[in-house]
Amino acid sequence: MKFSINFMKYRKIFLTISAVLMAGSLLFLLIRGLNLSIDFTGGNVIQVELSKNEKISVGDVREVVDTVFQGNSMIQEFGDTAFIIRTQDDGDDARIKMLNALKMKYPEMEILGLEKVGPVVGAELRHEAYVGMVIALVAILLYITFRFQFRFAVVSVMALVHDTVLVLGAFSLAGMEVNTSFIAAILTVVGYSINATIIILDRIRENWKDLPTKRIVQLVNDSTNQTLSRTINTTLTTICPVIALFVWGGPVLSSFSFALLIGLIVGTYSSICISTSLLCEWWLKRPISGK
């Protein structure tokens, strides 16, 4: 053992910080809610480049768009010269009217992309997202219960809930869009975070025979430290590409890579500090004999 950090000494602090962060996230989710994309709400999204050279402000675009949608739209800059216009209205006629109006004012207009999700498909995508999340979580829970003991599964799932809530809270705070690829990002974070948790738990399982001499806190702490360089190195090697995606991956992927980035950081923290702390506390309150 080269060096050792006494993580478990601070377990109450970690748990408190996380409890506060989770409460804050839930509060944000309640008050501000999530910026759901048309994938789930239905609506139109239009990406247009209005002019190659002329600098056009969001206000200029809003003036034209409002003649059709009367303020019921969100306009955002996209890249350097383009705009994203989102409306909750999923009508085709209104979209055509708005495009015509834009084309009149900006003859150079080029449509970069059009997306429209009708209410039926929106509901289906929402349903798919729920079912997918639930199936993934249950499958992971079953797998860990099968491979480890039930308590391990419970603390890792609690860590996952923690990660998911914090990422959702960050999205609510940043007002970033939640779309179907966000679900993909969350599931990836879940898979990744559980991965880090498992490696620590795996080491705890391996060291379990020392429980009588070391006691639970020492054992968990040693196991965390033994796997620490792996946890940190892997996080770094994974975070590097994700940062690259976030910075250079272009505007289409920005909310996806933001979710991954936050998720990886939170997930690593929860693996090292939260699932282990929970395991210790649980054991101290109610030790079980045997494995």
Added chain:
Amino acid sequence: MVKRDSMRLWSVLVVVIVAIVLAWPFTGVLNLGLDLRGGAHIVLQAVGTPDNPVTEDSIDRLLAVIRNRVDQYGVAEPLIQKSGQNRVIVDLPGIQDPQAALELIGKTANLEFREVVSASESTPPAPRRENYRDLDDEQFAVYQKRWEDAAAFAENAKEEFEKRLDSVPGGIVSMADVESSRDGTRRYYLLGPSLVGGKDLVDAKPHYDNIGRMGVSLKFNSDGAKLFETATMNNVGKQIAIVLDGVTVSAPVVQERIAGGEAQITGSFSSDEASRLSIMLRAGALPVAVEFAENRSVGPSLGADSIKSGIEAGLIGAVMVLIFMMLFYMLRGLAANVALSVTMLLVFAGMVALKATLTLPGIAGIVLTLGMAVDGNVLIYERIKEELRAGKTPVAALDAGFRKAFVTIFDSNFTTLIAAVVLFYFGSGPVRGFGVTLSIGIVASVFSNIVVTRVILLMFMRKSGAKPAAVKH
């Protein structure tokens, strides 16, 4: 042991060679998703009416008509398929103007010629403030009011026509084409039964009339020609309305009886609109009306930008990972980097072999794999370090490191694989592509971690082991 090592070496060589053969020549072998190559993904929902319900037969005819329209529009490799009971998915790669594609596919294009029974006055254009700069607001309001009255008059005419509809068997109330009245003029027609319809057309072409207006010229088959001749004969000096999907495109006055089955429609068409309308008329009307349930279209420039930024992010991410591994694990880092290159090769070949489609989230999945793939190496190397610290010889430490890390690698990758497979089954479109690349990436990286890395490390060891022996001689 030695025998198993040489088995491993051979299996790695075979896998790499097979992968190279599959992936050769690397460019243009992957299917690109519509979000990368540009194109339109359209989901149409057939909407039945009591008179015209959605049946299996009408969906089949719908597919045929849409295929016909798409073929005539000239789209390479379109995908047109049934989805569920009443939906049709249309994928059109490489579309330049997504809005035009929507109009081409979604319009029913039911063309009819009908007798005009009665027509309302046309409302004048709505007054625009900028044309009345010399007036103050009060005076302008008078003009505004006058126009509103005229508009209300037109609406009254519409109601009156609707009341009279009972006395006109097979008749309809139709509004004049709004496109031709962008300034807000409105006009309604009370129309008689259909005299000739689009089903009797044999050809339709874009066409300029003698004063240079764009229109569509029509050619009827012999039945249609007869009907058209009768219709024009009975209505000389009267208006005949040309009605497309219930909207009156134009209502010319018939000058004389027209024989020979040729006619022209003129309205306010742009040349693109005229050529689209011609395609629709040639391909036939849709057997049922459709709605767009979903549409995701990406223009070619956005797709190209996405590819560019995806590759850029991937390369930068890869370089960061490669440098990190070299700095942290030196020679073993080099082995990990070689293994990582093999992983990438396998992902590429796997995509080709499974005929999977690469989407933008798919690229993100590959970039993510870059980071996660070396996780196995990190696990193994940390184990080897521990075993060395415990006093084992390098070869024994290597063996123990791989053996002990294997279970961990398997467990940890399995949970990510669960998430990836779920995404593959439940995700749609681009997200599905993420599930695909992530799944392939996980499988490829486990192979690289436990087989490729081991082979390379053994080769390094043999080399460094051989050197001292050579010095002794």
